[in-house]
Amino acid sequence: MQKIALGALLAAITSLAPLAAMAQTEIQFWHAFTGRLGELLDEQVASFNADQGDYKVTATHKGNYSEALNAGIAAFRAGEQPHILQVFEVGTATMMAAKGAVKPVYEVMEQSGLPFDPNAYLAAVTGYYTTPEGQMLSFPYNSSTQVLYVNRDALTGAGIDPDTDLSTWQKVDEVLDQLKTAGHACSYTTSWQSWVHLESFSAYHNVPFATQENGFGGLDTELVFNGPVQVQHIDKMGEWARDGKFIYAGRRNEAGANFRSGNCALFTESSAGYAGVKAEAQFAFDIRPLPYWEGVEGAPQNTIIGGASLWVMAGHEAEEYKAVAAFLNFLSSPEIQAKWHQDTGYLPITSAAGEVTRAAGFYDANPGTDVAVIQMTTKEPTENSKGLRLGSFDQIRAIIDEELEAVWSGDKDAQAALDSAVERGNQLLRRFEQASN
């Protein structure tokens, strides 16, 4: 606080150019990106600032996703919130429920008078952040979805055709058997188990994860991911774990190292993991669509996204919201989106950006990078596959992680574990409902 005040004072004294300062509207953008992603973000901001003279965006790194969200909340409580806050997808319901703390993106765009066509965006991506009436609440900044990474050399080594069909879990099951027989130490591993094997899994098989359109319809939503389709899948994975075919490496993306080092043959992970795999893998690899269970009606539907979106915080001046709108508009432009998509492996948020990328020959030069886009966009999303909007979702994920670990270690069967996860998660949803009403 004192530092900021001192800084402001110094700036005011040293610049002595109040006119210039008044002419340019400055907005704050808090984010959670470091490393390569942080550099790319800074690049975007710099090019926005250079392109025009009216507005200036200042990007600040505020720690990881949870820390950035906490920083935003604490700042709001102190009346010093940034204009734009990057919030991960599991924080969506928290932000939505905070009416009065956020200003919906569609409102910001409307009031700015800038051209804004909601139909230009990919429904499968923006749907996660849109009301049932189609109003965009937050701006999808970085979105990815789950794909299957295949170590081709490992398959060849086990005497399996590396081009073998892996589109269904039935086929994967056979390949896991063959890998095991060939003595492969780790046939399969996954990152983000709840996201891949329950959240997106449910969407992909067109079964609900929670009632009330997965929470889109209201706060009185209840978890229902203990249905037969999910139980059968988790049961099968438990079996793979006990047979030593599926190696569990951790709750987040610890498993990435197991795949990139060549230890594991098959790996389900975010499409945004592409850059890392490409940089480190000393073997030939492939990206395939996420497998589904053949025979489940409606499968494959579409998978759902993860990542983060940009929320506009309430309590600022109209002129500053114009600056925010101009910045979001800039981020939506096909060139910026296409570059972001190609550099990071995140999904493009407009169809125009996808077309620019295709026309530039990027997908031909980098086979597999369009798998995620195709997987998300071939079918119109249903109410089971638009996304999830659940309060306390970070905590619910932790509960799911705990219960799944009980299945992998053989302490519980799939049905008991999922029943218990649903029951415990529902308690949190009720508390969230109480807090938000």
Next chain:
Amino acid sequence: MEKRVTFKGWLLPLCLIAPQVFISAVFFFYPAGQAIWQSLFIPDPFGLSSRFVGLGNFEYLLGDSYYRASFITTAIFSTLVTLAAMIPALFLAVMADRLVKSAGAYRTLLIWPYAVAPAVAGVLWLFMFNTRVGVVAWYLGQLGYDWNHVLNQNEAMGLVVVASAWGRISYNFLFFLAALQAVPRSIIEAAAIDGARFWRRFFTIVLPLLSPTTFFLLVVNIVYAFFETFGVIHTITSGGPQQATTILVYKVFSDGFVGQDLGSSAAQSVILLLVVGLLTVLQFKYIEKRVHY
């Protein structure tokens, strides 16, 4: 006869205790009062609205079997951390006390780990026991033991206990060493002349004389295990596998700062405050009686 200092008037004594009272008020009574107040509400994260629920948060917590299980986890964890931090420290102190040559160098080396922050210690231990690249995990694998703290609950508990206790050994070592050096040589020499061997002298003379230090360290280490270990747990296991390493203070942190459930988090800190208060009272009431000053 006890010697007492008496003051004339009130001003000077009030001024003398004022800083301590002020610090306690700002850093303890005020936040603790806030926590108690907040534990009666379910607020939304942004502080826009708050719903009074009375003891609802406590009812919710105590009705949750997973929360109750976390008491047992905490008891096991704190006992193990305290033992693992004190016994090796005492052993090392006794050995260092007997050193004649280069005692200073040994002492410095033994005190070093205390300078490592708990979260950093957590990362160090995690590296060694990483199931894929960890050195120790690899050697265990060579010996035919499949180390997997990611799924094995006992191994996970063992790992966080060792990582939490490791830095504390140095701290305890310092105190034990100082206490050992205060043990009068003449008593030990007399016992030695009477024919008592080293370990007999240790158990019948030295250990009882160390009891004030041991008691102090016991209290301090239990408080440490209760409150300051969440950095280690956060970096190594995040409370898993399942709930094997979810101790009370870790749950306070994760419900409050990850889950944004401030009401529940505040209620948990109140419960934790009561538990530790009770423990300390018990220790002073029953164990202190057996301490010889």
